[in-house]
Amino acid sequence: xxxxxxxxxxxxxxxxxxxxxxxxxxxxxxxxxxxxxxxxxxxxxxxxxxxxxxxxxxxxxxxxxxxxxxxxxxxxxxxxxxxxxxxxxxxxxxxxxxxxxxxxxxxxxxxxxxxxxxxxxxxxxxxxxxxxxxxxxxxxxxxxxxxxxxxxxxxxxxxxxxxxxxxxxxxxxxxxxxxxxxxxxxxxxxxxxxxxxxxxxxxxxxxxxxxxxxxxxxxxxxxxxxxxxxxxxxxxxxxxxxxxxxxxxxxxxxxxxxxxxxxxxxxxxxxxxxxxxxxxxxxxxxxxxxxxxxxxxxxxxxxxxxxxxxxxxxxxxxxxxxxxxxxxxxxxxxxxxxxxxxxxxxxxxxxxxxxxxxxxxxxxxxxxxxxxxxxxxxxxxxxxxxxxxxxxxxxxxxxxxxxxxxxxxxxx
Amino acid sequence: xxxxxxxxxxxxxxxxxxxxxxxxxxxxxxxxxxxxxxxxxxxxxxxxxxxxxxxxxxxxxxxxxxxxxxxxxxxxxxxxxxxxxxxxxxxxxxxxxxxxxxxxxxxxxxxxxxxxxxxxxxxxxxxxxxxxxxxxxxxxxxxxxxxxxxxxxxxxxxxxxxxxxxxxxxxxxxxxxxxxxxxxxxxxxxxxxxxxxxxxxxxxxxxxxxxxxxxxxxxxxxxxxxxxxxxxxxxxxxxxxxxxxxxxxxxxxxxxxxxxxxxxxxxxxxxxxxxxxxxxxxxxxxxxxxxxxxxxxxxxxxxxxxxxxxxxxxxxxxxxxxxxxxxxxxxxxxxxxxxxxxxxxxxxxxxxxxxxxxxxxxxxxxxxxxxxxxxxxxxxxxxxxxxxxxxxxxxxxxxxxxxxxxxxxxxx
Numbered sequence: 001x002x003x004x005x006x007x008x009x010x011x012x013x014x015x016x017x018x019x020x021x022x023x024x025x026x027x028x029x030x031x032x033x034x035x036x037x038x039x040x041x042x043x044x045x046x047x048x049x050x051x052x053x054x055x056x057x058x059x060x061x062x063x064x065x066x067x068x069x070x071x072x073x074x075x076x077x078x079x080x081x082x083x084x085x086x087x088x089x090x091x092x093x094x095x096x097x098x099x100x101x102x103x104x105x106x107x108x109x110x111x112x113x114x115x116x117x118x119x120x121x122x123x124x125x126x127x128x129x130x131x132x133x134x135x136x137x138x139x140x141x142x143x144x145x146x147x148x149x150x151x152x153x154x155x156x157x158x159x160x161x162x163x164x165x166x167x168x169x170x171x172x173x174x175x176x177x178x179x180x181x182x183x184x185x186x187x188x189x190x191x192x193x194x195x196x197x198x199x200x201x202x203x204x205x206x207x208x209x210x211x212x213x214x215x216x217x218x219x220x221x222x223x224x225x226x227x228x229x230x231x232x233x234x235x236x237x238x239x240x241x242x243x244x245x246x247x248x249x250x251x252x253x254x255x256x257x258x259x260x261x262x263x264x265x266x267x268x269x270x271x272x273x274x275x276x277x278x279x280x281x282x283x284x285x286x287x288x289x290x291x292x293x294x295x296x297x298x299x300x301x302x303x304x305x306x307x308x309x310x311x312x313x314x315x316x317x318x319x320x321x322x323x324x325x326x327x328x329x330x331x332x333x334x335x336x337x338x339x340x341x342x343x344x345x346x347x348x349x350x351x352x353x354x355x356x357x358x359x360x361x362x363x364x365x366x367x368x369x370x371x372x373x374x375x376x377x378x379x380x381x382x383x384x385x386x387x388x389x390x391x392x393x394x395x396x397x398x399x400x401x402x403x404x405x406x407x408x409x410x411x412x
Numbered sequence: 413x414x415x416x417x418x419x420x421x422x423x424x425x426x427x428x429x430x431x432x433x434x435x436x437x438x439x440x441x442x443x444x445x446x447x448x449x450x451x452x453x454x455x456x457x458x459x460x461x462x463x464x465x466x467x468x469x470x471x472x473x474x475x476x477x478x479x480x481x482x483x484x485x486x487x488x489x490x491x492x493x494x495x496x497x498x499x500x501x502x503x504x505x506x507x508x509x510x511x512x513x514x515x516x517x518x519x520x521x522x523x524x525x526x527x528x529x530x531x532x533x534x535x536x537x538x539x540x541x542x543x544x545x546x547x548x549x550x551x552x553x554x555x556x557x558x559x560x561x562x563x564x565x566x567x568x569x570x571x572x573x574x575x576x577x578x579x580x581x582x583x584x585x586x587x588x589x590x591x592x593x594x595x596x597x598x599x600x601x602x603x604x605x606x607x608x609x610x611x612x613x614x615x616x617x618x619x620x621x622x623x624x625x626x627x628x629x630x631x632x633x634x635x636x637x638x639x640x641x642x643x644x645x646x647x648x649x650x651x652x653x654x655x656x657x658x659x660x661x662x663x664x665x666x667x668x669x670x671x672x673x674x675x676x677x678x679x680x681x682x683x684x685x686x687x688x689x690x691x692x693x694x695x696x697x698x699x700x701x702x703x704x705x706x707x708x709x710x711x712x713x714x715x716x717x718x719x720x721x722x723x724x725x726x727x728x729x730x731x732x733x734x735x736x737x738x739x740x741x742x743x744x745x746x747x748x749x750x751x752x753x754x755x756x757x758x759x760x761x762x763x764x765x766x767x768x769x770x771x772x773x774x775x776x777x778x779x780x781x782x783x784x785x786x787x788x789x790x791x792x793x794x795x796x797x798x799x800x801x802x803x804x805x806x807x808x809x810x811x812x813x814x815x816x817x818x819x820x821x822x823x824x
Contacts, residue, residue: 071775071814092775095815114814116717116729116773136720136729138792161722177725179771305528308548310573313589317528317548326810332743333778359591361528363483363504366745380550396813398738400806402483402526403507 005355005374007255009341011387012296014048015348022299022345022385025412029301029345029383032412039303039383040320040407042394044078048297049390053085056293059266061273065286067111069247070096072290072391073298077411079103082293090244090288091130094121101128111244113159113205115179122146131155133205133244135181137190144197156194157202157242160187160232164224166209166248167217170333174208181205184228188235195238203283204229207246211291213257215264218248222265226272226280233279242284249292253388254338260292291391298390300325300407301345302369304382305361314356316375318384321360321367324407326397328386331366342370345385350376358384362402417767417786419667421753423799424708426460427760434711434760434797437824441713441757441795444824451715451795452732452819454806456490460709461802465497468705471678473685477698479523481659482508484702484803485710489823491515494705502656502700503542506533513540523656525571525617527591534558543567545617545656547593549602556609568606569614569654572599572644576636578621578660579629582745592619596640600647607650615695616641619658623703625669627676630660634677638684638692645691654696661704665800666750672704703803710802712737712819713757714781716794717773726768728787730796733772733779736819738809740798743778754782757797762788770796774814 021028024043032043056066065087070079074096083089083105091097092114100110112125113133122139123146125132134140134156147154161183165175174180182190187204195201206228208221225245233240249260273285302320309315322329330337342358344350352374360367369386378384399406433440436455444455468478477499482491486508495501495517503509504526512522524537525545534551535558537544546552546568559566573595577587594602599616607613618640620633637657645652661672685697714732721727734741742749754770756762764786772779781798790796811818 074815091815093773093815095817099815114773114775115727115771116731116733118717118731118773136718138718138720177723177727177769178777179720179722179727179729179769180775180777183722305530306548306550308550308591310591310595311589315527315589315591317591319528319530321528331745333776335747357589357591359527361505361526361530363526363592364745365590365592394812396810398808398810400811401808403486403503403505403511405507 003355006339006372008339008370008373009254009388010252010257011341011343017348020347020350022343022348024299027412029385032410033301036408036410038408039301040324041301042298042389042407042409043301044075044294044298044390044411046081046411049081049294050085052293052297056262059262061266061270063273063285064269065284067244067286067288068293069288069290070100071395073294073395074099075394075409075411076103078294081411088286094124097124097128097130111157119146123150126150126152126154129155131157131202133157133159135159137182140190140194147199153198153200155200155202157205158182158187158191159205159207160184160228162206162208162225162228164208164221166212166221168212168214169209169217169248170211170250180207184232187232191236201238201241203240203242204232205244209248211250212248213250213252213260215261218260218265219268221248222269223272230277230279239279239281240283243280244286244288247287247289247292249289251291251295251388253340295388295391298393300386300389300393302384304378304380304384307379314354316356316358316378316384317361318358318369319361320407321362321369322397323362323399323401323404324397325369325386325389325393327392328369329366330368332396337371339370339373341387342373343385344376344378345383347376347378347382353377361404415767418751418784420751420782420785421666421800422664422669423753423755429760432759432762434755434757436711439824441797444822445713448820448822450820451713452736453713454710454801454819454821455713456485456487456706456710456802456823458493458823461493461706462497464705464709468674471674473678473682475685475697476681477696479656479698479700480705481700481702482512483807485706485807486511487806487821487823488515490706493823500698506536509536509540509542523569531558535562538562538564538566541567543569543614545569545571547571549594552602552606559611565610565612567612567614569617570594570599570603571617571619572596572640574618574620574637574640576620576633578624578633580624580626581621581629581660582623582662587620596644599644603648613650613653615652615654616644617656619700621660623662624660625662625664625672627673630672630677631680633660634681635684642689642691651691651693652695655692656698656700659699659701659704661701663703663707663800665752707800707803710805712798712801712805714796716790716792716796719791726766728768728770728790728796729773730770730781731773732819733774733781734809735774735811735813735816736809737781737798737801737805739804740781741772741778742780744808749783751782751785753799754785755797756788756790757795759788759790759794765789773816
């Protein structure tokens with residue numbers, strides 16, 4: 001080995017080898033690939049999803065509801081699993097509405113957020129009886145007119161653009177000027193308009209950011225969220241029926257990242273819940289999570305089709321790539337490319353014996369899965385696992401790019 | 413208007429208004445949308461593609477062949493148009509092979525490059541009679557074994573990883589250690605192996621970079637490519653049958669970008685062609701272009717579904733977004749987000765009257781189509797046009813993200 005490798009992200013807890021091979025759900029990945037028939041393949045673990053949910057529920061106060069944001073992963077078996085484990089589902093389009101309805105989810109447990117809802121989407125959502133998280137005064141007026149026209153009482157909440165953000169979050173969703181929600185100081189008049197119009201008032205949705213690993217930052221944002229919700233409810237003059245506190249619970253992707261301390265988050269929430277102001281005392285309280293619930297439970301498996309040397313560097317070229325795992329290539333929402341957690345799945349746990357670049361099969365230099373990684377010796381036919389592939393992998397990648405088509409997916 | 417707007421990219425030449433509305437192919441975009449039935453919609457102009465090709469052919473020496481890299485845009489009607497206008501088609505996957513064959517393209521005019529070709533892809537390509545641009549010694553051996561097994565004489569070229577890059581290019585495809593091609597100093601022995609094995613020797617493919625706007629840089633790379641091809645051919649000892657000089661011809665996307673001077677490129681090529689070394693004298697010479705041929709001929713149309721104010725900024729929220737136009741959102745291959753060319757299509761050419769952010773409908777802050785743009789006053793129902801959408805738009809975006817599905821496409 002020459003030169004220094006670049007670090008890989010941390011492999012999530014719970015992955016082990018069977019006979020030297022990565023196993024998921026107790027089965028070696030080669031057996032899973034044989035069952036699926038091909039690589040590339042996303043494998044999601046039902047057991048790990050359930051364990052994550054159990055861990056979270058143990059850490060958080062009983063009172064809090066856990067909602068699943070299906071945009072993270074809407075593969076049908078995963079969606080059905082989450083529908084059974086979570087207390088609610090959050091959707092972001094008419095397409096996702098159709099998905100949750102076809103999966104048999106109870107519309108009363110579904111809420112629909114998103115800054116650009118078309119009239120057809122509003123009508124479908126109101127007709128189905130799901131809660132709309134309104135993103136603007138204009139959207140509210142359109143929703144009221146549609147509800148009137150189709151003779152339904154709409155279930156309406158307001159998404160708030162808070163006057164704070166989630167410190168250290170990967171994506172800021174609040175604070176400053178945003179396309180999301182109604183600025184906090186304009187929420188109360190809109191809520192009063194909705195209540196006076198005879199709609200079912202479903203309270204507030206306050207989402208300050210996502211992908212935070214610092215418990216203190218999450219605690220501060222949740223505290224500010226409760227304070228803001230109380231202030232708005234007092235301004236409205238009606239006790240809040242429900243409050244979606246948003247998400248923001250991150251997972252470690254990169255070297256140096258450490259898991260979020262959900263125990264600390266839960267303890268702080270319990271303290272707050274013990275002394276809730278009157279306006280929040282009876283509210284349904286929920287967190288909305290996607291990545292945190294399913295991200296670590298997914299692995300993207302791809303096979304090495306070529307091993308080559310170029311000017312002193314080794315390239316392991318796989319049959320997968322950024323068309324399935326855009327974020328792992330460093331091309332989605334990141335400024336500086338860093339390595340995701342990645343391993344040679346067919347020699348899982350073996351000692352590093354080379355420094356290699358792991359790249360995809362696309363004819364573009366953007367298609368890189370690992371840069372100068374220290375890996376066991378790997379050859380054509382060996383399998384590569386990219387971890388943290390359970391959220392925003394298959395769903396957030398350009399699967400048609402270069403005509404390779406989507407990867408297979410399975411839940412085990 | 414308060415504060416300073418951020419500049420928009422330059423709108424490509426050839427777009428005009430009819431009755432104040434952007435027209436493509438002589439028809440106002442509202443009529444095109446009515447025909448397609450919906451927004452978001454990609455519209456590609458056959459006339460502009462043909463004009464671009466004619467402009468290019470007039471600038472380049474007659475001898476040069478112009479190949480189209482279908483990865484830029486493989487929408488069936490565009491592909492058929494390019495098959496009739498270009499001298500060859502370049503593909504990058506078995507999926508793209510199936511596309512060109514189903515469109516009736518002559519396999520003898522098709523070449524297949526890509527660093528991770530699977531055995532099934534090699535077999536399909538050899539069986540169909542397309543030229544393989546081999547990316548490594550390992551791939552060459554696999555191709556030879558497959559050809560032997562299926563009893564075909566494969567048409568083989570070698571992709572070279574040159575020892576130079578394309579200065580100022582948006583993506584470097586050569587120079588240094590690369591997953592693409594065989595390092596220049598190892599090409600000759602591989603070529604001799606291929607020739608001695610009785611394959612049809614199809615020469616070299618040398619691709620130094622893409623998206624360059626500086627003619628001098630393209631001229632320097634083409635000159636270095638011809639020199640390198642000559643040196644390799646002399647080492648092989650066989651006159652070169654064909655040389656794919658690669659592409660690299662860029663289009664302006666951002667404020668301050670100026671079009672590539674293809675006249676200068678053509679004049680320099682003509683000079684070189686007038687005194688080609690013996691080893692290249694009879695070679696088929698080609699450039700391989702994608703973005704340059706179709707990029708400016710496409711427009712992405714999306715409708716404003718909400719207009720809102722947030723803390724002093726205006727947001728125009730559209731029914732489109734990064735799920736169709738990832739690169740325009742600044743999330744694909746760019747480090748610093750800059751605005752693409754964009755206009756209010758329903759008031760095309762009207763004077764700016766506001767500074768607004770144009771965002772997509774996705775529930776993520778990444779979904780931004782224009783940041784603080786100076787635009788005419790626009791409201792719900794107005795149409796937004798994002799230009800330079802003919803290449804790497806529909807094909808290179810995560811169309812399933814958040815369940816909105818793909819945009820419609822039409823060629824006029």
